[in-house]
Amino acid sequence: MARAGADLAERIQKALDDPVLQKAMRNAMATLYQRRTAAWSGDVDLEDLRARARALKEEAIARNDELLDLLEERVSERSGHLYRAATAADATAYIADLARARGVRTVVKSKSMTSEEVHLNAALEAAGVEVLETDLGERIIQLAGERPSHLVVPAIHKTKEDVIRLFAETMKIADPPTEAEGLTRLVREDLRARFLEAEMGVTGANFVVAETGTLVLVENEGNIRLTSQLPPIHVALVGREKIIPRLADLAVYLELLPRSGTGQLLTSYVSLITGTPSTDLLDFGGAGERPREREFHLVVLDNGRSAAARDPELREALYCIRCGACLNACAPYRLVGGHVYGGDPYPGGIGCAWTYLTQGAEEAKQTNGLCTTCARCTEVCPTKVDIPWLNTVIKERLNRKLGVGLRERVFARTDLLGRAGGALAPVANKVGGSAPAARALERMGIDGGRQLPTYARRSLEAWFSARPEADKAAIRAAGPTPTATSSAERTAAGAPRVALFVDCFVNHNLPQVGQAAVRVFEAAGVQVVLAHNSCCGRPAVSQGILGLPRGWAVTNLEELARLIGQGCDVVCLEPSCLSMLREDYRRLLEATDLADDRRIDLIEEHSYDVSEYLLLMRSRGALHLPLAHLDDTFVVHGHCHQKSLGLGSVPVDLLRLIPGASVVEVEALCCGLVGSFGYKKEYAALSTAIGGQLFEKLTAHEGTIIASGISCRSQIQLGTGRPVLHPVEALAAALLV
Amino acid sequence: MTARPPILQRFIEAARGVGACVETTSPAALPEVVAGLLPARGLVLVAPEIADLADSLSTRDVEARVALESSQAHESLSRAFRRAVAGVTPTLVAVASSGTVAVGPSGRNGGLLAALPPQHVAIVHERDIRDSLAEALPVVVERSAGSEGEAVLITGPSRTADIEMMSVLGVHGPLRLDIVVVLED
CATH class of the missing domain: 3.40.50.10420 (NagB/RpiA/CoA transferase-like)
Incomplete structure (x- = not known):
């Protein structure tokens, strides 16, 4: 495994260093x-x-x-x-x-x-x-x-x-x-x-x-x-x-x-x-x-x-009509090309599935890790092939065959890391940035040049439960109510209620993002509760670990359905969590007894991105925020999962609500970090190169950089040296209350 | 909703947009118009279904021949194809949204006339223009039913972008596509 990784790292580096390839690919792609x-x-x-x-x-x-x-x-x-x-x-x-x-x-x-x-x-x-x-x-x-x-x-x-x-x-x-x-x-x-x-x-x-x-x-x-x-x-x-x-x-x-x-x-x-x-x-x-x-x-x-046609998890690879649109939207492919990111002969993420089906697991292993699961390909696929999911399934099968690496098991547990890191915050942050820690991480296959996330001393949950104005009892006491329409649509009847989905990184690393969301909602007269959810499962799914997140998904179905039953809409701050709830829970549970559970539909219907939700309230005439006039410029990077959910424009539209603000959206693909991808030693150089194309575009503009994703944020901060805000933080900063 | 331009206009714009040259003509002036599109010299092969056009072209100083093996011709059809400068064919149907014309398998050698010579002249009747591909496809099927071989939808001249995405016309098919629309009387 490590050997194949080293070969791949070399081939990636060679492609990145090849000026002819870079010129050809950049123009053509x-x-x-x-x-x-x-x-x-x-x-x-x-x-x-x-x-x-x-x-x-x-x-x-x-x-x-x-x-x-x-x-x-x-x-x-x-x-x-x-x-x-x-x-x-x-x-x-x-x-x-x-x-x-x-x-x-x-x-x-x-x-x-x-x-x-x-x-x-x-x-x-x-x-x-x-x-x-x-x-x-x-x-x-x-x-x-x-x-x-x-x-x-x-x-x-x-x-x-x-x-x-x-x-x-x-x-x-x-x-x-x-x-x-x-x-x-x-x-x-x-x-x-x-x-x-x-x-x-x-x-x-x-x-x-x-x-x-x-x-x-x-x-x-x-x-x-x-x-x-x-x-x-x-x-x-x-x-x-x-x-x-x-x-x-x-x-x-x-x-x-x-x-x-x-x-x-x-x-x-x-x-x-x-x-x-x-x-x-x-x-x-x-x-x-x-x-x-x-x-x-x-x-x-x-x-x-015909074996593939009988395989419910991989069957959809056969729906490919070979237009190549997925390749043109794939950040890793665009940089290294089909000779590195490709089998014999099928290139890219869809190619990995085809290699698996026509040649077997050994061959598919070579390129499987290059799919970051950013899902920009699914946006453009004419037959809606879920290429990231195909690669996830293949990753899981490779894991079962070859065993799961320590590194992958660690990356899968952002929930545990968050809890431990938060409890030991000052020490953890210091150790995380130390030279011995970097060496230990290198041995695990984690890029030593990466800044590990720093932990907040007080989690979002701790902050929220310590708030005197928190009205947790009220929401618990309220019995189930009919939920035919979204909470935002029912504002005429009463104040809407929002259950914030607590994601691991916001909770333990960037609670200020959650706090900003609470401030904005409360300023708009919306009652906020925190969902008692488990990790959405995205980090584990990205490692091809599906058993654990299936369990979490069951917990979350239970909890979120309960909240929705009480009249809440579920709002996510991190689009990667939302894409789990809205799209991937169905995939994750399709081979289980819960495949037809109607709570999956319920959660798909009642889960929102925070920017999307605020805009939805506004379109219903229910968003009245006292906002200051700002002369600031917001330079927005679109989150891959947000785009794949068809919500690419929501951060921009939300920021345009701030009087006086000008908003620039940069045309770029992925930030390159994609959860753990950029932390893995063999992909570190590629991750940086993907990011480089974005940084160039972002830094061409003065102003505040905006990103909805937590890992985009850390990648952009590292690459540009400039601070990055979540759209809801920018909105909260403009509040007059 | 704004008024849609007439179907003929939309077809002409779309076909020009993909690099075809488009002329319109009355039925009577068709030979004249086609003759005007052809090079000054060289053999022009005409599809058997519109053999009379070959005769009309011959009277206008065009070296024209029907694309069939024939004992009257002084050279074999193979040799004729080898030196032909243009092929003239009728079409089954045309598509306004994409500027496409369809050449069917029914008239022998139509496909080769639209593939081998450097210029292809396609004759379209105004009444055969359809709005969309979805409407045109059944017509292609119906009008080529019972005939084996190739029906081809043609949208502009042969092209490639295989070298640095630079668009080049005339790779293996015709370098030039002329479409002559015969207007209703």
Whole structure:
């Protein structure tokens, strides 16, 4: 374990230190991300389409066996051949044997991740067949002897200069073109002749329609069209998860895939291929005799997929339509690229799940820790694949197989650390910052350069219960009340009541954030109680430890449902806690007796982010805060989990309530710390580099930096040397009472 | 809600937005307009369903030929494809929201005409323009039913951004896409 960690740390450092990679990735990633954002609009309701795409994939995978049978019928009706390949070796053997039997000398090939998965090129070359990748990016990769580093843009890690050098060497050109256009034209001319002489074309497919036997191929270059239409033999290699029931469903996917992948409304070409080509078989007089008969072979690959379809926790990896949007939103991927954060061949967080399913746990272990579970990918996934949860489940399975490290067990117990640290605060803070402590932590795999959190002498709970005005008895005595609407909506009937979810870090490290929230709510006439909750479970879940947090979730369901029953809404100060309550409790409990417990719905409906809740009160006309005029500027960093919950704008909107204040939101991804991620030795440099991009943007502005997350706060304070406030602290500071 | 521009206008804007060149014409002036879009010299291949357009083009000094293997032609279709400078095809349907045209498998070699030569001229009838992809797809299916082969939705010329995300037109497909919309009389 430690050995693999050290290797990974080295590879991460090498990627971070590689100026060419950094330049290539920085430009390309920002462009792709922005294009997708810009394309996320139009006459259609894209969020509704995402929900439909998800439901359609769920149906398609549930009916996968039956659809495969139907597809086989349809393909053979059209005189095509369908071959079921159980393993990668079966698939490559079938295709290589076919090539040998037909005397194929040259295969033209379009981009296909599935062919990378089975190492088709190597198998064909071993059979004495020349294979030519025809997608520009894939051709670059092939000439360089590398593997793709991105699902959609395979050579994204290369700069134009790399390509010029590569073409000069491999194509033996003394004076290669220096612009992208000339380089592209060179490949067009070089490959055009090869298209005309190839005996076999191999493609993948984006979707395969069972009811008609139609292959659907989405592309921009036109190479897939030539690959499938020109050679006498067309072989399509597809994973069995690509089968969809109906042609009518295609519109949903075609609205989503290009927008998500490249920010296009539609790619230049979408081919719907049914049976063999109707076009004349052209003969361009190549080197030898070409087969005179058209043939179509559809190779449907299993290689772990049907086992995945039976695995309720990992099944949704099969819903991936390989648009790559998740990669473009992934902070670690954007910095190190798919050769470090990727398996063979699937890159990024979704790639780790695919590696696990197609190759096994050992291979998946390499990259599993690189998913910070920030969830920015789930925001953009067109089929709403919960990639962080897939990685969490894999982490738990790896833990079960390999054992849980001491470091991971420590990070899982922020609740205990908080209680112990708080009790011993002055000593703990001193020891935590000492050189021997740093050495001890290094031995555990914790980065010695990190400042450990400092503990407050009086916790939020201790402060709250010592307040004379606290009216705890009243809320306890109040019997259960109907809770059809949120408390904020019932303000006309009486003062709303809020139960603050007590998170471990606010309670023990930053009680001032909780105190600020209490002040703001009370100034607005809202009665506040503290929930007697357990840890939300986020820190443990992040370590792939799911047993303990399941227990805490049960306690919290009980306590929060009780409070909601008494007319309270639950308000979280830390968005990472909220995302547990609102999204991940369902996942955590789905394999238990509590899977259908209606308290999960109740808590999802009645839990709020503090900024969200105050804005909701305001929209109901129920928020009247006496606020001072401030000439301050607030520079806001958006919290990843807040964004993944669709609440990205709430801190900004809340701060705009302060008269005179100007609010700037910086466009950035993650802060890089993400709970314990940045504390782990092997990821420390990456965490700092991710943070660096954010710090640059934040420090471009004067003013008070705002962050809703407790770990964002410590990362930004360390990186910028400037103080950071929670939005509710800024609001409390503006209160006139 | 503001009034939506007429469907034709939206189609033209969207198609130009993705790099296609768009002209409109009356049915009578179609050969004239197509001839004006073609290079001064070089072979133009025309889809068999619109063979009469090939004749009209020939009378306008265009070297035009129907894309079928034929004993009357002095060269094989393969050789003709090799030197063709443009392919002219009819379309099944067009999509206003994305500027897309669909070429079907029914007329033989339409797909190759829209893939191999450096220029593709697509003829769209105004009545065949639909609002959205969701409305156009069933038409593609219906109009290519019973024919094997490739139906293709075409949105702008062939393109790539594989080198540093720089957009380049004309990778393996046509460098230039012309769409001629035939207006209703």
